[in-house]
Amino acid sequence: MKEKVVVAVKDLGKTFISNTKEKMTALDKVNLTVNEGDFISLIGPSGCGKSTLLRIISGLESHDTGSLTFTSEDENNGFVFQDSVLFPWKTVYQNVVFPLEIKKQKTKETLAKVDELIEMVGLEKFRNSLPKELSGGMKQRVSIARSLSYNPTVLMMDEPFGALDAMTRDTLNLELSRIWKESGKTILFVTHDIDEAVFLSTKVVIMSPRPGTIKEILPIDLGEDRDLAVRGSEKFIEYSNYLRGLLEH
Incomplete structure (x- = not known):
């Protein structure tokens, strides 16, 4: 069955003007397709534009170049x-x-x-x-x-667990995974935590340093029913190490 596209981002760019009137390109030629039911995590170095991209897709920010298309007539997004x-x-x-x-x-x-x-x-x-x-x-x-x-249509989450302690964060990772399965929602999730991204996601999007663009999209195949024990599996560790390698180069 063909996957249903809910959001299509094509060659999207965003430039900010600083207090000194200098132009700063936050995003450059970003291309991303979000399918119904995806759980996509955005990771990358600080300042790479993860949150900016999320805010543009949600409608909280505008973009300067490229296009952003919702297949649903109702751009009804949660943040x-x-x-x-x-x-x-x-x-x-x-x-x-x-x-x-x-x-x-x-x-x-x-x-x-x-x-x-x-x-x-x-x-x-x-x-x-x-x-x-x-x-x-x-x-x-x-x-x-x-x-x-x-x-x-899409639930967007900008580091929602970033300020929480490790144990609470683990608990909410499990809860969010369950809620995603029960609700069937499409989720875009920004995090700095590689293990969190691997644990939650069907795909992890790796962004480059500013100007942010998409370096790679990594599909995650760990099954739908995940518990914290999966973090000790060989496959999980391979995904995490691969992403760390991408972020270091």
Whole structure:
């Protein structure tokens, strides 16, 4: 069966103007095809344009050259930031519902979906809790549920676990992998962590130093049902070492 393309990036470029009026090319001739159901991680050195590319695809930034095409008529994308960005005065439930209020999509069906999402991220017992009562990992789960509440075509995540401790990060890697399988969503994920990228992804996109372009796209074949033990497998270690080699040269 032919894979369904949901996003096509062709020869995309982005230039910024610095405070000293100098031009800085952040992205140059980036080409990327995102298929339905992909979990794609973007990795590369700091400043290579990973987050800029993600923000352009999400619509938070514009591009200067090239094209960005969505096959769906509804460019309905979700975005999860490194900081959970929750409303401190709203409960877990109210935070997840908020996008539906803004989009005027509150219906019996969508509200039922909110309850399902809160359960999916394991926060049903904290439905009425405020963000100050939650750990960092729990806040990010709320953020993920909120971004899924309006059924986005693509869920984009910009280092969502970067500020968390190693144990919490491992737990949320497992949770995100499960959520991806259960929801069937297409996910674009920015990370600096090579092992995280290998563990989560169906493909890893390696970007070059600035001006950022795509150096290589590595398919990851570790099966869909992954647990943390897979990180000790020979195949996982081969993928990780190969990516480290690419980033060092």
